[in-house]
Amino acid sequence: MNLLTYIVKRVFLIVPIVLGVLAITFLISHIVPGDAAQLMAGPRATPEIIERIRHEHGLDRPLYVQFGVYIAHVFRGDLGKSILTRRPVAADIADYFPATFELTTTALLLAVIVGIPLGIVSAVQKDRILDQLSRLTSVIGVSMPIFWLGLLLMLFFYMRLGLLPGPGRITGASPSHITGLFVLDSVLTGDWRALGDSLLHLVMPAFVLGYAVLARVVRMTRSSMLDVFGQDYIQTARAKGLIERAVIYKHALRNALIPTLTVVGLSYGELLGGAVATELIFAWPGMAHYVVGSMSSLDFPAVMGVTMVIALIYILVNLLVDISYAFIDPRIRY
Amino acid sequence: MLKRLLVIFLLTALVGIFSLTTSASPEGQTLIFGATGELRTLDPHVSVDNNAWRAIYYCYDRLVEYELGTTELAPGLAESWKVSPGGLTYTFYLRKGIKFIDGTPFNAEAVKFNFDRLLGMALAPSGTFGFIDRVDVVAEYTVNFILKEPFAPGVSAFATDQGNIVGPGVMDHEVNGDWGQDWLTEHSAGTGPFYVEEWTHGVRVVLARNDDYWGEPAKLEKVVIKYVPEAADLRMLLETGEVDIGEKLTVDQIEAMKGTPGVTVFEAPSFCCHYVYMNCQKPYLNDVRVRQAISYAVNYDGIINDLWRGTATQMRGPVPMGLVGHDDTVFQYQQDLDKAKGLLAEAGYPGGGFTLRIMVAPVIPEWRPMALVIQESLAQIGIKVEIESYAWATLRDKLDKGDFDMSHGYWTPDYADADMFTWFWFNSENWGLAGNRSWYKNAVMDELVTRSRTEVDPDRRLGLFRGIQWIGTSDAVYLYLLQTNYQIVMRDWVRGYVYNPMLLNMPNFPDMYIEK
Amino acid sequence: MHLSTLESDTKRRSSRDSEWRSAFRSLRRSPLAVLGLVIIGVLVVLAIFAPLLAPYSPTTMHLSERLSPPSSKYLFGTDDVGRDILSRVIYGSRISLRICTLVVGLTIGIGTILGIISGYWGGWIDELIMRISDVFLAFPALILAMAIAAALGPSLENVILAMVVIWWPRYARVTRGQVLVLREIDYIVAARAVGVHNRRIIMRHILPNCISPVLIQATLDMGEVLLTAATLSFIGFGAQPPTPEWGAMISLGRNYLRDNWWYATFPGLAILLTVIGFNLLGDAARDILDPRLRHGAR
Numbered sequence A: 001m002n003l004l005t006y007i008v009k010r011v012f013l014i015v016p017i018v019l020g021v022l023a024i025t026f027l028i029s030h031i032v033p034g035d036a037a038q039l040m041a042g043p044r045a046t047p048e049i050i051e052r053i054r055h056e057h058g059l060d061r062p063l064y065v066q067f068g069v070y071i072a073h074v075f076r077g078d079l080g081k082s083i084l085t086r087r088p089v090a091a092d093i094a095d096y097f098p099a100t101f102e103l104t105t106t107a108l109l110l111a112v113i114v115g116i117p118l119g120i121v122s123a124v125q126k127d128r129i130l131d132q133l134s135r136l137t138s139v140i141g142v143s144m145p146i147f148w149l150g151l152l153l154m155l156f157f158y159m160r161l162g163l164l165p166g167p168g169r170i171t172g173a174s175p176s177h178i179t180g181l182f183v184l185d186s187v188l189t190g191d192w193r194a195l196g197d198s199l200l201h202l203v204m205p206a207f208v209l210g211y212a213v214l215a216r217v218v219r220m221t222r223s224s225m226l227d228v229f230g231q232d233y234i235q236t237a238r239a240k241g242l243i244e245r246a247v248i249y250k251h252a253l254r255n256a257l258i259p260t261l262t263v264v265g266l267s268y269g270e271l272l273g274g275a276v277a278t279e280l281i282f283a284w285p286g287m288a289h290y291v292v293g294s295m296s297s298l299d300f301p302a303v304m305g306v307t308m309v310i311a312l313i314y315i316l317v318n319l320l321v322d323i324s325y326a327f328i329d330p331r332i333r334y
Numbered sequence B: 001m002l003k004r005l006l007v008i009f010l011l012t013a014l015v016g017i018f019s020l021t022t023s024a025s026p027e028g029q030t031l032i033f034g035a036t037g038e039l040r041t042l043d044p045h046v047s048v049d050n051n052a053w054r055a056i057y058y059c060y061d062r063l064v065e066y067e068l069g070t071t072e073l074a075p076g077l078a079e080s081w082k083v084s085p086g087g088l089t090y091t092f093y094l095r096k097g098i099k100f101i102d103g104t105p106f107n108a109e110a111v112k113f114n115f116d117r118l119l120g121m122a123l124a125p126s127g128t129f130g131f132i133d134r135v136d137v138v139a140e141y142t143v144n145f146i147l148k149e150p151f152a153p154g155v156s157a158f159a160t161d162q163g164n165i166v167g168p169g170v171m172d173h174e175v176n177g178d179w180g181q182d183w184l185t186e187h188s189a190g191t192g193p194f195y196v197e198e199w200t201h202g203v204r205v206v207l208a209r210n211d212d213y214w215g216e217p218a219k220l221e222k223v224v225i226k227y228v229p230e231a232a233d234l235r236m237l238l239e240t241g242e243v244d245i246g247e248k249l250t251v252d253q254i255e256a257m258k259g260t261p262g263v264t265v266f267e268a269p270s271f272c273c274h275y276v277y278m279n280c281q282k283p284y285l286n287d288v289r290v291r292q293a294i295s296y297a298v299n300y301d302g303i304i305n306d307l308w309r310g311t312a313t314q315m316r317g318p319v320p321m322g323l324v325g326h327d328d329t330v331f332q333y334q335q336d337l338d339k340a341k342g343l344l345a346e347a348g349y350p351g352g353g354f355t356l357r358i359m360v361a362p363v364i365p366e367w368r369p370m371a372l373v374i375q376e377s378l379a380q381i382g383i384k385v386e387i388e389s390y391a392w393a394t395l396r397d398k399l400d401k402g403d404f405d406m407s408h409g410y411w412t413p414d415y416a417d418a419d420m421f422t423w424f425w426f427n428s429e430n431w432g433l434a435g436n437r438s439w440y441k442n443a444v445m446d447e448l449v450t451r452s453r454t455e456v457d458p459d460r461r462l463g464l465f466r467g468i469q470w471i472g473t474s475d476a477v478y479l480y481l482l483q484t485n486y487q488i489v490m491r492d493w494v495r496g497y498v499y500n501p502m503l504l505n506m507p508n509f510p511d512m513y514i515e516k
Numbered sequence C: 001m002h003l004s005t006l007e008s009d010t011k012r013r014s015s016r017d018s019e020w021r022s023a024f025r026s027l028r029r030s031p032l033a034v035l036g037l038v039i040i041g042v043l044v045v046l047a048i049f050a051p052l053l054a055p056y057s058p059t060t061m062h063l064s065e066r067l068s069p070p071s072s073k074y075l076f077g078t079d080d081v082g083r084d085i086l087s088r089v090i091y092g093s094r095i096s097l098r099i100c101t102l103v104v105g106l107t108i109g110i111g112t113i114l115g116i117i118s119g120y121w122g123g124w125i126d127e128l129i130m131r132i133s134d135v136f137l138a139f140p141a142l143i144l145a146m147a148i149a150a151a152l153g154p155s156l157e158n159v160i161l162a163m164v165v166i167w168w169p170r171y172a173r174v175t176r177g178q179v180l181v182l183r184e185i186d187y188i189v190a191a192r193a194v195g196v197h198n199r200r201i202i203m204r205h206i207l208p209n210c211i212s213p214v215l216i217q218a219t220l221d222m223g224e225v226l227l228t229a230a231t232l233s234f235i236g237f238g239a240q241p242p243t244p245e246w247g248a249m250i251s252l253g254r255n256y257l258r259d260n261w262w263y264a265t266f267p268g269l270a271i272l273l274t275v276i277g278f279n280l281l282g283d284a285a286r287d288i289l290d291p292r293l294r295h296g297a298r
Helices: A003-031 A036-041 A047-056 A063-076 A089-124 A129-143 A146-160 A182-189 A192-230 A232-240 A244-281 A287-296 A300-328 B002-022 B050-059 B108-121 B124-129 B154-159 B168-173 B231-240 B251-257 B288-297 B300-307 B337-346 B367-379 B392-401 B419-426 B443-454 B458-474 C009-029 C031-048 C085-121 C123-137 C141-152 C156-183 C186-194 C198-235 C246-256 C262-289 C291-295
Strands: B030-035 B064-066 B073-075 B078-083 B089-094 B132-139 B142-147 B194-200 B204-209 B222-227 B245-247 B263-278 B312-314 B355-360 B384-389 B406-411 B478-491
Touching (some): A003 C123, A146 C262, A192 A244, A244 A287, A244 A300, A244 C141, A244 C198, B050 B204, B073 B154, B108 B168, B231 B245, B251 B478, B251 C246, B263 B367, B288 B337, B288 B478, B300 B367, B300 B478, C031 C262, C085 C156, C085 C198, C141 C156, C141 C198, C186 C198
Parallel strands (some): B030 B222
Antiparallel strands (some): B089 B142, B204 B222, B312 B478
């Protein structure tokens, strides 16, 4: 089938999953102990006020009705109102999303840009010093608790040595808001001070967040390169006398790219999860941070909204990965 | 004659030189405050959160204010006031010629609107003014408050954040009968020396100076309240000077900071009390002897000297020291394990043998170690304690439902009257979150706390308070742990800070300035 | 997939025995695998013999010596209520082991059963189970675990429960995949046609051949389970005081990082080493047990 049909088919398959995701987040936030109406009303409210609020927010209707109403709202883009901030959850998410996006994307870029070459070098230099070292750091990388690494790095580079700035996205004033992505906004407005400031602030969190993915990318690239090296046609190309570098780059890399792409796609979910701890440690005002806050305060509209958005992003990324497979390798489009 | 002229000339010169040096309160003044708690709303009629009050308080004025650095009341938006002989009517005579930040005039109508809004929205802050029956506009600048019954500390309520006067201009932004709440969550609408210029969620709130302020203008041009969620980070920022002033650091961190060059640690006793609620409706705890045994078992010294490093004092009864009405002769429990064991045996539980749960919340990091000490102390008399950590909102919910055995808590007074610690803590009408978190019921106590509210004779009031404190202590209604010192850390170049125990998390921004 | 197709039961069993024996031999030859085994071995020993090995009780508070640096008296220093960190780390191994075995054990149990049902019977039940799996897999693991743990209330048991709820789809998938292939094998098709009881087919032929891939996945997962549980405790949804869980300890030590670095460092080291051990073992298991790699070009 052609690419377009494949895409359409995949998108259709997503719909029931999305509904399932919504259902699960809805259910979870209703297991939450604590009376939502009471929370909204505050500690010194009388029972009458609590009842009034309960009725206002439709909390006294049966669960399936509430769910139906919720879905209808979601499709309109209305994710409800946060109990704590009293703003629309969608607005809160829009506020915090760019920070998380900037962080996870930088981490991903770091992992890929550093990881793939490292993996290639590792494969070429198989079993030599460089390879052993990179394999060691790989194993450590996937075994490292992110939050611990973050703390240690902060201790050394910020507290003891003062080489890198402290927590937060930026020390001085933030660049004028265009996208909310500080790096991009600084470039767009020519605010070079803000560019330097925000880049420096990105170093530690992005490294911490991306380290595990980096390790995985290196491993995956290395092993798929090795697999491909062993293939017959590569041996043939070598026997024919093609230059070593041409052999590597042209044939091996292209074929090794697919498993690496898998890793990258799957890792995005890990990045979103890892962002939680990273944002907490580095005081990064992003969505993951917001999630923890709303979960701790039992702000269930916010919890539902954010969990759903994060899951949707993850689904979207996986979809994109699937489509890129189909694009790269026509055999996959069954 | 000549000598006199010379003296006058010298004096004038001195004054001149003096004023020159002190006008090193220059322009370009921005104060950066590091806050570890994020605020959720700027609406004074919604918020009961000190983190929000810090930003809100100085954007508004109140009818009555605290005299700088004291708990005494002084005129605010009201030039003067009088209380009717029976204590049922408060009349306030308002200042003239004041405008809200949006230009609407301040007058009696505006005051009436403000209280209509507060009581109409009927959210948490309205509880502070529950004693008001209605508000009447008598003249353009005269307003009457009619009370339901006499309330001795009534006038002090007007100096709290709940008494902020919100301008009627908010109604221009009203949506669906919400009294402009959606808009006021993110803006300020007061007459105060500052106003909210910007609020970037999760990052900072910026207060800008109100240049049209009716009173003494602030020296600071801007106050940036920067959200720094980690106390450890705040400490770093203070040391590097990126933040000028910060509070709510842990005792250990402050200890480590004392001696850092360029950093000043300010410490003073406060009325903030950390105590433990003992649910009197639950088995075991419903027996006063068990509660007394617990009170005798706790290692108070360990908590105060080791955990709090001496920055707190043991509470003596329910009313904090320094507050009018505190009785210094009230009994104070000390650790006496033998007495504790004896009481347990009397109550029918020789050697203990039962389990109690105690709640803590991660937002107050000091509670966990205290709970651990209590756990160890009670283990010595045979009571097993299980520590349960809950999210703040869940904990408050359980308190309100009575779904707990013991729980940590803290309390700060809204107004400087012992009533804040007696009415709320002991009246059986206030079971749950409202204040009586030990779910205690005692008809005699109910009578005493109610009468102390309405009693207008100060001596008789003191007598009532004495009785309340004695019963509260001998009945061991709460575990009276500690009264903490307030600590705030600032850079040396911050000047003008004056401590007010009633305004704990609201440093006096209007008087502060930077001098580098 | 490695199957002894036309041999009798006994012969099959004995050849599988020699399979395991050769597996152990190759394990011994790889130094990294041995390292992994040693690390996990130490963990198990610490967990079992904790009361004997730990110098102090993990809950005794030496208040006047709180926040003491590592010394001969307290090898890893003391925490903010004066408890010996070394003892707490040692006792923490019990908790970590418990978490890993419970989560992996339960998810294997649930996932394998559902996977076999799904793969063997197919049809609408297969669709149903797979759709539900998809929905759960659509969430980033930590986020969903956090949501469930937050909803149920913070406790170690709830964290374990939350993780089991999230993790089972992986095993269901792996098992189902295996079953789908196995189902088409000649003699199984024949057995079904002849009318051999389903249960017998599953127990004797299908289940044993699912062990390898499941085992690989399990050893690879152990480390991730520990990391997720530690992260949840770090955020605040997991173990409650005074439980000496490593992630929770790091969370508490966070505020003391500057002046009392030992508080957060040693538990983190424990997590790192343990997860490395699991990962090394997992790699070795895959290298040995995964027939594709064994017989493929390497």
